[in-house]
Amino acid sequence: MSAQNIRLGIWLMVATTFVFSVQDGVSRHLAGQYNTYMVVMIRYWFFAAFVIAIAARSNGGLRKAARSRKPLLQAFRALLLVAEICVTVQSFVLLGLTETHAIFISYPLLIAALSGPILGETVGWRRWIAVAIGFVGVLIILQPGLTVFQPAAIIPLIAAFMFALYGLLTRYVARYDSTATSFFWTGTVGAIGITAVGLWFWEPMSGGDWIWMGALCLLAVLGHWLLIKCYEVAEASAVQPFAYLQLVFASSIGIFFFGETLRWNVALGGAVVVLAGLFTLWRTRTKPA
Template sequence: MTTQNTKLGIILMIATTFVFAVQDGISRYLASEYNVLMIVMIRYWFFAAFVIAVAGRSAGGIKKAAATRQPFLQAFRGFLLAAEICVMVLAFVLLGLVESHAIFACYPLLIAALSGPILGEKVGWRRWVAIGIGFLGVLIILQPGIKVFSPSAIVAVISALMFALYGLLTRYAARQDSAATSFFWTGTTGAILMTCIGVWYWEPMTAYDWRWMGALCITGALGHFLLIKCYEVAEASAVQPFAYLQLVFASIIGLTLFQEELETNVAIGAAIVVGAGLFTLYRSRQTSD
């Protein structure tokens, strides 16, 4: 059994968020030059290879990792995450990293709000207040009457909703399957879906951009490796608040490398969303609500 080391877990989570933010920056660049579906497809090929390699080195091998009593649920999870990544990368191109991540940060609030009807979990009044305040932060980012009906803004909201549903289905699947099984199905089924769709959108890529494509694949595998190690040494509830640093790192990349602007309403709204999300995480750790 792995010894719990919260300090190391926090360091690994911070490293994970940084790597994923870099991955988002590379995705934003490549998707602005090539079709989003092709970029995500190639990324998933490497991800599937990584997942299969991890399963092959684990006890019981690939056969054990693939064993599940709920194949349709696991396949749907994999398809949903692949689709969500496509939508999120599209949001990076349409909105930029700063605003996309500011909106996407509301997904923990969506998980909390939907955990009752989908998982039957109890959500107390304090968390409902936090959820309401968090959604107010999202409205501040979207600026009702100005951008709320903009397709660009809606794309980021849809991505957050899809990821929240994916998170809930992952928790539901965990009632019968191990994390290793869910991880295996996530990578393999997503690769199958993206190959079936993305191959029709193939377009030539320059040698320079193939280097960036390689970097995208490596950061994806490295990010998941760090995340796995993080959860091996620390409880998820202890390190999860630090996952919000991806918003910070991605925003820095957007501001410095892509010359994006940090508008006042986005900064204020993001602060409210993150604060509300941290409170819901805190309340979820309490024995009573």
């Protein structure tokens, strides 16, 4: 793979993380005014339309994209992701973008820890040490026993576990289905699932907030489109370290637009988690070599 493609992939990943961070900021604003299920439901309608449009233009069309050798697992993946998004958005409201992302960014470490029992992959002692160090970082953020512990602080950790499980199941179904099939099931089944819940929580939305809602839907589609393009031009292992920039972008939005503060323990713990995650990624890349 050429250096030019890697450079383009890096810039696309930086753009992707920025767009997703802005999306998170808009999600926090809307979920602070309206029910989280309704906000996620409307966002998923647009996401499903995007997924269907992509599938319709691909070779074989919708029928090929919908054909799965693991339909039950694909459906579970899709519902797990939409549930994780609801949990994460609620965490934005309760804890803010900065603290949520500082804890949520531990999900690659959870993937490394769970890849053995779920996928049967070998996890060496160096990566186990990195996982342990990463969770020391999470404990630094949570500060159990040092301050009055907030039960809400567990929410982003639950979201990280859900997203890690989603990522592992995605890798598992990739042994049987194409990426296009997984993407199709993620959008369509996720939209059906959240609609079955979200319609019960429908609230009237002001005209100004419908503009924000439209922006959220466009940002979600743009973010996924950028991510697809990123992985088309560069290998995931080459650009994945730059995904950690989302912590920087989201924290900046939280501080400047929502008046959040960056506490020392969140900054230190987040840095420990990121460094442990980068080491885990490096070991994943170098071990096959």
